[in-house]
Amino acid sequence: MTDFDDDPRAALDRLCRDRGVDYARLSDVIGRNPAYIQQYIKRGSPRRLAEGDRARIAAYLGVPEAVLGAPVQRVATSVRGAHGNDMLLVPKLAIGASAGAGASIDGEPVEGAVAFDPKWLRDLGADLRALSIIRVEGDSMAPTLDDGDDILVDGGDAASRLRDGIYVLRMEDVLMVKRVARVPGQGRIAVISDNPHYRNWDDLPMTAVQLVGRVIWTGRRVR
Template sequence: MNDLSARHALDRLIAERRERYEALSRLIGRNPAYIQQYIKRGTPRKLDEADRRTLARYFGVDEQVLGGPEGVAPIPAKRRQPPVVVVPRLSLGASAGAGSLDDDERASGAMAFDPAWLREMGVKPDALSIIRVDGESMAPTLSDGDEIMVDGADGAARLRDGIYVLRLDDVLMVKRVAMGPKRGRFSVRSDNPHFPNWDDIDPALVDIVGRVVWTGRRVG
């Protein structure tokens, strides 16, 4: 298969699976524009061997479909990976302590999730991101080092009681939001009683980044 056919084949697979160029770029550890540039501009001319192998396994196709050499043994069906949604893991932390400012929101990796599970969660993959919790102010609900999934499509317009990532005074933090009796007013609370709360906040002072919908942590 020539280089142009390989690019067309990959683009067709992406369209059929409703994948995103940037998510697949992160899957192979490249910058977000890498796959789009490869398909649309032919840069690079060929996929790196390791990248091609990863994408072939991800889509469950033979490497030859993506420009690999003939004679490469196909991936056994039982080893083919089911479709997954790749969610970017951002290189920043949301403070659950005294507050930390970090404007570096570049992707530092990705995590893969079952699309059926995400549908059950009622979230849209394009609006999701994974970030790290810094600090202990949300303990025991969230601990320092936990990974949280943030739904950026569920923000200020649908604000309700729950845990959110927000910016207050240019500080990125993860806190519990408690709606108040006055329409539109709310409090920002820490689950850990040893940390402060902010009561009856003016919504204009807070930027709601998104609602926390899932958390994962290392055991042991």
């Protein structure tokens, strides 16, 4: 069993017992040979259900597809790696920062996922329940972050744990990535562009920004 999602095989086995549905009947529901579901649950063959089969089984049993292993939108999920080690699939959102008015890190569709070692993430101090990857747009944070870089954002590390660092934030209804630093005065911060050709905000009340999450890692294509 993983930290986030039950093993889909174990979940399906339990559902069959709870619903009084035998393996052969469930195999028939998806048009497979009678031993198909038993082999999937007991022997791990196939390694995962086909999307169509998973959807039909979920509908038949009356459960969300996520219970049977479907990706969960905007939530990191734990999976078993090829070598038997647990990996965390972090959703990559179809959004960039700066992204313009109305963009939301919580409401955008997932365009993929990237696998990370959960121990490595814990060593970074990350909240494994609140991670996402978004794309940097523009060069206001160059040379630290370049246009097109992927950034790993910890949504559990925002205003309540604020310290100097790089954050995804919303200001003036625009989602952006900037360096944030505390300044003298209760509840006051500076919002800084690493690229000197872009604007800084040297003294703002915390209420002027919404901190979405701290940037804890970046990946980029070698140019």
